[in-house]
Amino acid sequence: MFDLEESPGNIMDMTEGNSLHKSKHDTGSVGNTDDGQKYDSGGVSYDFSCIYSKDLLPAEDGEEATKHFLQELVNILMAHVSKSIKRSSKVLDFHHPHQLKEGLEGFNLELSDQPENLEQILVDCRDTLKYGVKTGHPRFFNQLSTGLDIIGLAGEWLTSTANTNMFTYEISPVFVLMEEVVLRKMHTIIGWKEEDGDGIFCPGGSMSNLYSVLLARFHLFPAVKTHGMSAIPHLALFTSAHSHYSIKKAAAVLGIGSENVVLIRCDERGKMLPSELNARINEAKIKGLVPFYVNATAGTTVYGAFDPLNEIADISEHHGLWMHVDGLLQECNQLCAEYLFQPDKHYDVSYDTGDKSIQCGRHVDIFKLWLMWKAKKKSQLAHPLQGSEGFEAQVNHCLENSEYLYYKLKRRTDFQLVFKGKVAPKIKAKMMEEGFAMISYQPLEDKVNFFRCVFSNPATQREDIDFLLDEIVRLGSEL
């Protein structure tokens, strides 16, 4: 059953080199290992230069070519994964848009009417990764990717191979049930009974927030679905000044109007001030608006602050408002699929019975999380020996990293609050051009531009934080 002659070779080699022939566009970097040494991939090398997409499955006799093609792709992907994690490699190889568009080293983004052979397709794949950003690199501190999780990656590869859709049990029996299982598990963790919760995974946090406003509006004014906003009173909704801008966006999209989103002042740590909330609700009522919704944030975008949920809940209950918690769950964020929270008092999600989503078809987002959940565990305590990569441990590692950064910053004399906020952008620009680390910055209220260090990448260690600080000092001193 195993025929060595048919093997495309060294599937274990994770350097960038492999058996690809030099393409017509290639100027030399492809087909070589990092140190420039050329080799074939350990046996019979396969010539992709006369094979085209049409020769792959479902073409008759396409199985052999398909195997070889996918195997070669996997070699390229594995090389990328391996390189991404290495501190000696750059986080990015920065180029300006016009440079990339000009076709750097033969990497041609343009589409011609001629089909490319599979050799060129594989070179295109390698180049796409080469000129991209290695979001899994230990020194990628930028938002939003949180490192490459191999189990999650496996989940994505399988999902795309299964190539189906979430709209019916008929075509997605397993995935539909997995979504139910995972949602029920999440409900249990936050203390809901099985029958209290419902939900779907949707494409990102902004969509989740839009759903929450939509549900609240329908719950309180069901006529809006058929008759529209003209049939219901003027609405007002409330969120903290530090919350994500998606709440305003949702109000604009849903026809409520962005100016009817009232931003509540925060304390100096970025937490919503409950007294302010109460005052603004009363103010809105006096103006003739109908307050109907409060968004509380558990982890604000910039400071990571947690609004005082209990106090907000009391105020919401007092005024009869729907309270939504934008829950920036670590494991969900990582998947670009945030769970939609509703307060348990409003569990009866009756909106659009039969089809829960705004979309009709829906991408299968669930398998990745389900598989990661199977492979990791919730808590370190349940099985101490294998706990170091559980979700909880992963989050704790990130928190330890941020404590370490704080500790180091307090002790260093070469960092101080910069004025006018022009330093951070300049340092970042130089950092991106050199490509050894990546971090984001922004201003907030009266604060000037400051670096915002995101810890979510499990690959990041203390040495990377030290490197980052030294790098900022070095680049800053050259200004």
Add this chain to the structure above:
Amino acid sequence: MFDLEESPGNIMDMTEGNSLHKSKHDTGSVGNTDDGQKYDSGGVSYDFSCIYSKDLLPAEDGEEATKHFLQELVNILMAHVSKSIKRSSKVLDFHHPHQLKEGLEGFNLELSDQPENLEQILVDCRDTLKYGVKTGHPRFFNQLSTGLDIIGLAGEWLTSTANTNMFTYEISPVFVLMEEVVLRKMHTIIGWKEEDGDGIFCPGGSMSNLYSVLLARFHLFPAVKTHGMSAIPHLALFTSAHSHYSIKKAAAVLGIGSENVVLIRCDERGKMLPSELNARINEAKIKGLVPFYVNATAGTTVYGAFDPLNEIADISEHHGLWMHVDGLLQECNQLCAEYLFQPDKHYDVSYDTGDKSIQCGRHVDIFKLWLMWKAKKKSQLAHPLQGSEGFEAQVNHCLENSEYLYYKLKRRTDFQLVFKGKVAPKIKAKMMEEGFAMISYQPLEDKVNFFRCVFSNPATQREDIDFLLDEIVRLGSEL
């Protein structure tokens, strides 16, 4: 550089069997080839039973385990791809929800707090595919997946490995430019100048349609964004009775109200009647509504009918309405990413400058299409020898299949219009239980339940159509 000792073995074997040990949950089917023969995968077998997620990258020394794990996964995926395409395999192995939930043959969907070892994770992956639907099977006639495209699959694997997001050039330089290139190419094809078009890829046709209504509303009444629907007149929009329900859904979500969507009558072929459209627009005006939007469908959901675009455009222009064409482009549909059309007279997409999408972060949908476009070509004429798998040829093959079905149906005496519409559901239920083919059905207006055969799978040949017809007759005769 190629060390045979380190090779996990037969990467070329695409049967279901491989080197996985039997898991504690496994009752025997895993680890065997289809004919039950057991083997190791051609060399050193790797023991995944004592390896956990924590042992994979970014763990120190995690590279070796990562390579082996991903390679084993790829073996499983390749076996699935190979099997999916084989007519001798079932399209699906049907089970009711309660059966799957009970943990069929040890396939346990539930999440425990214990981490599973990678052997079990791989078994879970195999089982997930085993109990799913093979949407790439030549006899999968059901909506909506259109066969598994190997280049598209490669694109998805790379996209998930790159693990980034579309929100900035900073973190997605290559993908952001690819989106621009592909959109510009699409604009050129439909006859727009470069500077006339703009757009984004979004998660599915329903979202695209929602965007179109959103843009039209903002274009005509920009105040709606900040002030909401209460600041603008009562709106009405128009779409054919055979169009996709997402237009109604969009009106509900956007606060316009689903009852303000006016459904226009169609002719017997499912095309919108322009005279009806004109009459209903006038009627809405008399009622005090403000008509602002017409959706014309190029390929309706059930009949695949094309609305008379030119006549609708004339009427829209006369009344000053925004005309949107729901373009069911084959290549886009296939990707769950439909391009958003706007009429060229309204090209100035000024909505939400700076961030074009409702979402903030956005999944990278573009690479798959870009890569497929590179690998196929637009037209058969440009390069006759390699044209048989171009997009155009692929669509033509589907059209030929549907002509063939029509031809056969006309000649067969054992098919006729059924009454009461109870036959199709019964035949489909039996078909799914047996699992050798899959087709959808539905009623429409005065028509009873009828089979709806979707031709979009390049794997489907005439023999599959013959098989389908015979199967329907066979199952029907047993009722």
